[in-house]
Amino acid sequence: MRNLRSRSRVRQPAAALLAFLRRENLFRLMGLIVVLVLVGAAGLTYFEEDRPFHDALWWAIVTLTTVGFGDISPETFGGRLIGVVLMFFGIGVLGTFTATIAGAFVEQRLRKDRGMGEYDLEGHIILCGWNDRTKEILKDLRADTRSAGKPIVLVADVETKPVENDDRLHFVRGAETEDDLKRAGIDRAETVVLVGDRSLDYGARDAKAVLAVLTVKSLNRDVYAIVELAGEENVRHCQQAGADEIIVGADLCSRVISTATLDHGISTVLRELLSAQVGQDLITVPVPEGHGGRSFFDVFSDLKRKRGMIALAIQRHATEDIVTNPDAEDRVAADDRLVVISDRARAGA
Numbered sequence: 289m290r291n292l293r294s295r296s297r298v299r300q301p302a303a304a305l306l307a308f309l310r311r312e313n314l315f316r317l318m319g320l321i322v323v324l325v326l327v328g329a330a331g332l333t334y335f336e337e338d339r340p341f342h343d344a345l346w347w348a349i350v351t352l353t354t355v356g357f358g359d360i361s362p363e364t365f366g367g368r369l370i371g372v373v374l375m376f377f378g379i380g381v382l383g384t385f386t387a388t389i390a391g392a393f394v395e396q397r398l399r400k401d402r403g404m405g406e407y408d409l410e411g412h413i414i415l416c417g418w419n420d421r422t423k424e425i426l427k428d429l430r431a432d433t434r435s436a437g438k439p440i441v442l443v444a445d446v447e448t449k450p451v452e453n454d455d456r457l458h459f460v461r462g463a464e465t466e467d468d469l470k471r472a473g474i475d476r477a478e479t480v481v482l483v484g485d486r487s488l489d490y491g492a493r494d495a496k497a498v499l500a501v502l503t504v505k506s507l508n509r510d511v512y513a514i515v516e517l518a519g520e521e522n523v524r525h526c527q528q529a530g531a532d533e534i535i536v537g538a539d540l541c542s543r544v545i546s547t548a549t550l551d552h553g554i555s556t557v558l559r560e561l562l563s564a565q566v567g568q569d570l571i572t573v574p575v576p577e578g579h580g581g582r583s584f585f586d587v588f589s590d591l592k593r594k595r596g597m598i599a600l601a602i603q604r605h606a607t608e609d610i611v612t613n614p615d616a617e618d619r620v621a622a623d624d625r626l627v628v629i630s631d632r633a634r635a636g637a
Contacts, residue, residue, distance in 0.1 A: 317385045324381065325349055328374045335366030352378035403449065403461025406471035409439050414472050416464050416500065417483035418444035421516075425481065426451065432564035441472040464500035466507065474507045484516045484537065494522040498529050505530035561629060572603060572625045580622025584614045591628065601627040 328348035333339050347360040351374045362368045413429070415422055422444075429435040441458045444450070449459035462468030464482065474480070482500050484493045494517050504513050515531045517523060518538055526534050548555040560567035576595075579587050584602065591597040601612040605623040612627075620626070 314385070314388060317381065317388070320381055321352070321385070324352055324374060324377055328352065328370055331370040332362060332367050335364045335370070336362060348374060351375060353382060354378055403444075403446075403459045405458075405460070407439075407441055407458050407460075407473045409441065409458075409473040410476040411478045412439040412441060412473060412476075414441045414443060414469070414474065414477050414480045415483070416443045416481065417485060418442065418446050418450055419483065419486050422483050423450075425483070426454075426457070428564045430454070432569070441477075443468055443472050464496075464503055466503055469503065469507055474504065474511065477508065477511050479512045479514065480504050482513065482515045484518055490518040493518050494526075498522065498525050501526060501529040501531045568629050568631055570600075570627065570629060572627050573597070573630070575620055575622055575624050575626060579620060581619060583616060584618045584620055585616035587620050587626070591626070595630070597628040597630040599626045599628050603627060 325345065325348045328351065329341060329344040332344040332347060333341050336344075343360055347362075350360075351371050354375060362371055413435070415425065422442075426440070426442075429438070429440065437456060439456050439458065441460060442450070443460045443462055443464065445461065445463055447461070449457070451457055458472075460468055460472045462471070482497055482504070485496055486493075488496060497515050497517055501513055501515055504511060509530075512532045513530065514533045514535065515526055517526060517534055517536050520536050520539050523534050523536065544555050544558060561570040563569075575587065576590065579590065584599070588599045591599050601610050602614050602618070602620060603610050603625040605621060605625070610627065611618070
């Protein structure tokens with residue numbers, strides 16, 4: 289199956305090139321260029337019989353492209369007449385050829401900027417929906433060294449690509465429909481983030497999110513789907529649809545406010561930990577080599593002493609559960625991951 293898929297990927301660029309040549313009628317232009325070169329070379333050898341055909345062929349190509357090296361030049365009136373014809377036709381035919389290619393590239397770029405293209409990517413992130421929250425998510429992803437150069441596809445119903453200075457951000461104009469997600473490369477995406485539609489009320493917003501999860505999972509069961517919901521009451525429906533991670537915006541905001549009410553300043557700490565743009569980050573890292581089977585306290589101490597990280601939780605590989613603030617003697621498996629507080633420089637070390 290993997291070999292068949294790799295072969296199909298190899299064939300795709302060739303098929304796209306052939307379709308482009310046919311669509312732009314470039315086969316006719318290339319055929320006309322070949323005919324002019326051959327006729328010009330044959331004409332020169334006819335009027336100047338002592339001229340070798342390969343030299344005449346070289347002269348015809350140089351003359352048609354108006355390069356004019358001057359290493360070969362016709363000496364007869366007929367040969368010079370052939371040269372004049374090649375020069376005039378060369379300007380027109382090659383001008384049309386290069387203009388067609390340039391116009392096609394410009395059109396393709398405009399189509400992509402308007403979200404009309406499709407992308408053959410792998411291991412990328414798909415962001416669905418565009419608003420102030422999506423803008424902050426994108427800023428955080430680009431501020432983190434792990435995703436700074438990662439390809440991201442934005443699927444949103446806006447007229448043009450909203451961020452111009454990010455070459456690794458691709459744009460698909462549309463919504464969380466099957467066709468638009470396929471154009472975004474959903475079949476080989478790594479993560480899909482579904483941001484709530486602020487133009488809808490809470491009930492309609494969450495209903496749209498649940499439907500979007502169903503669509504995503506029907507196209508790629510393995511993609512990691514992160515969903516923003518407006519209300520806690522729809523979490524169960526979203527889980528049944530196949531969401532891997534659910535974030536209830538209003539609930540999370542209210543909990544931060546209530547915690548800050550009793551513990552002043554806690555929101556500043558949370559904001560720093562949850563943003564890759566400032567200060568320390570809350571990230572997951574693999575268990576350090578040789579620490580599998582050791583106690584959580586030993587791993588905690590070594591991480592803090594050697595890498596400046598503070599371990600907060602264990603993400604169990606076997607059950608995918610997260611154990612927050614484990615007991616000191618809890619054992620850490622080699623294939624587990626650790627949720628830690630760290631800066632990006634140390635995390636990348």
